Amino acid sequence: MNQQYPSSLLEKAVGEFAKLPGIGRKTAMRLVLHLLRQDIQSVESFGQSVITLKREVKYCKVCHNISDTETCKICANPQRDASTVCVVENIRDVMAVENTQQYKGLYHVLGGVISPMDGVGPSDLQIASLVERVRQGGVKEVILALSSTMEGDTTNFFISRKLAPYDVKLTMIARGISIGDELEYTDEVTLGRSIVNRTLFTGMM
Amino acid sequence: MNQQYPSSLLEKAVGEFAKLPGIGRKTAMRLVLHLLRQDIQSVESFGQSVITLKREVKYCKVCHNISDTETCKICANPQRDASTVCVVENIRDVMAVENTQQYKGLYHVLGGVISPMDGVGPSDLQIASLVERVRQGGVKEVILALSSTMEGDTTNFFISRKLAPYDVKLTMIARGISIGDELEYTDEVTLGRSIVNRTLFTGMM
Numbered sequence: 251m252n253q254q255y256p257s258s259l260l261e262k263a264v265g266e267f268a269k270l271p272g273i274g275r276k277t278a279m280r281l282v283l284h285l286l287r288q289d290i291q292s293v294e295s296f297g298q299s300v301i302t303l304k305r306e307v308k309y310c311k312v313c314h315n316i317s318d319t320e321t322c323k324i325c326a327n328p329q330r331d332a333s334t335v336c337v338v339e340n341i342r343d344v345m346a347v348e349n350t351q352q353y354k355g356l357y358h359v360l361g362g363v364i365s366p367m368d369g370v371g372p373s374d375l376q377i378a379s380l381v382e383r384v385r386q387g388g389v390k391e392v393i394l395a396l397s398s399t400m401e402g403d404t405t406n407f408f409i410s411r412k413l414a415p416y417d418v419k420l421t422m423i424a425r426g427i428s429i430g431d432e433l434e435y436t437d438e439v440t441l442g443r444s445i446v447n448r449t450l451f452t453g454m455m
Numbered sequence: 456m457n458q459q460y461p462s463s464l465l466e467k468a469v470g471e472f473a474k475l476p477g478i479g480r481k482t483a484m485r486l487v488l489h490l491l492r493q494d495i496q497s498v499e500s501f502g503q504s505v506i507t508l509k510r511e512v513k514y515c516k517v518c519h520n521i522s523d524t525e526t527c528k529i530c531a532n533p534q535r536d537a538s539t540v541c542v543v544e545n546i547r548d549v550m551a552v553e554n555t556q557q558y559k560g561l562y563h564v565l566g567g568v569i570s571p572m573d574g575v576g577p578s579d580l581q582i583a584s585l586v587e588r589v590r591q592g593g594v595k596e597v598i599l600a601l602s603s604t605m606e607g608d609t610t611n612f613f614i615s616r617k618l619a620p621y622d623v624k625l626t627m628i629a630r631g632i633s634i635g636d637e638l639e640y641t642d643e644v645t646l647g648r649s650i651v652n653r654t655l656f657t658g659m660m
Contacts, residue, residue, distance in 0.1 A: 297502035304498040
């Protein structure tokens with residue numbers, strides 16, 4: 251459908267929204283017309299929020315998480331256990347682990363996983379800086395918390411080889427049956443692994 | 456889920472996106488992180504596009520369609536038939552009718568339909584200016600092209616009463632079986648109407 255826009259400004263704004271992932275031209279039009287119905291302050295607040303974010307956002311020099319400051323709130327917090335570092339793919343994973351309220355150590359954000367198909371090699375990721383963190387000492391345990399995919403496994407293996415020379419405990423997050431899942435619907439690889447990696451029954455689930 | 460954002464700038468941008476209709480916090484986060492991966496020029500182009508649209512957009516003084524100029528491209532076009540005015544709810548409907556390439560007259564954008572439930576009365580819509588257009592003369596036919604809903608029907612009826620004193624032909628777009636639809640799946644009201652309002656068979660579909 252060759253859309254005839256009544257205004258070039260409208261066409262430009264719709265075009266910008268339609269570049270976003272998962273947003274087609276019809277949705278983009280709906281969103282832009284919604285914004286157009288708001289007052290000018292709201293629209294400026296919307297437009298400026300992403301520009302300001304892009305201009306002023308910092309990445310923590312220690313863990314590479316997104317931050318308002320040179321060192322992020324987690325790395326700067328003396329209450330956190332600096333001897334444990336959890337390696338994650340991106341900042342959404344940091345937020346996911348934080349939301350569990352089960353982890354009191356620090357993070358290391360790789361910025362992705364090794365994926366030759368997408369042209370992502372080890373040098374595109376924050377692996378060298380992870381090795382450097384471990385080399386400087388003070389880190390007793392590195393927890394690998396990457397996705398359970400071929401790319402995640404490859405990255406886990408690569409990191410484990412890079413950290414082999416150092417005196418650091420390397421662990422990975424547990425894989426098994428999701429809480430609430432029924433056995434008969436669990437895939438056999440996960441079920442098989444969960445039997446091999448069974449844990450002592452303590453009465454706690 | 457009480458999200459802990461690692462950056463207040465990120466939280467602000469995600470909050471702004473989450474105000475958009477149909478966009479939740481998770482989608483907002485995905486969109487903002489996507490923008491953050493683009494270069495600064497792209498992000499400024501995105502943010503400025505809506506601000507510029509809101510600041511500089513005009514509404515045609517004749518038909519109230521969105522426009523870059525005082526009078527919109529359609530109203531200013533001497534090739535269009537100024538004696539026919541198609542009344543629509545919003546600018547998306549103008550675009551929808553334009554895309555059919557079946558209409559060569561002008562438009563009148565009401566800005567909504569009468570809906571007491573939503574607090575929209577006749578004075579909130581561009582009905583007075585429609586009556587004024589007709590009163591000034593030159594308009595021979597007004598086509599009502601509103602949604603086939605109770606609100607649309609109410610608005611049609613209200614406009615028809617307002618235009619009754621004037622010598623103008625009042626028509627409405629045909630309602631019937633959609634092209635490609637099968638009879639057995641058509642609702643009975645539409646099917647009943649399409650029998651009552653049957654047209655002469657000319658060999659053209």
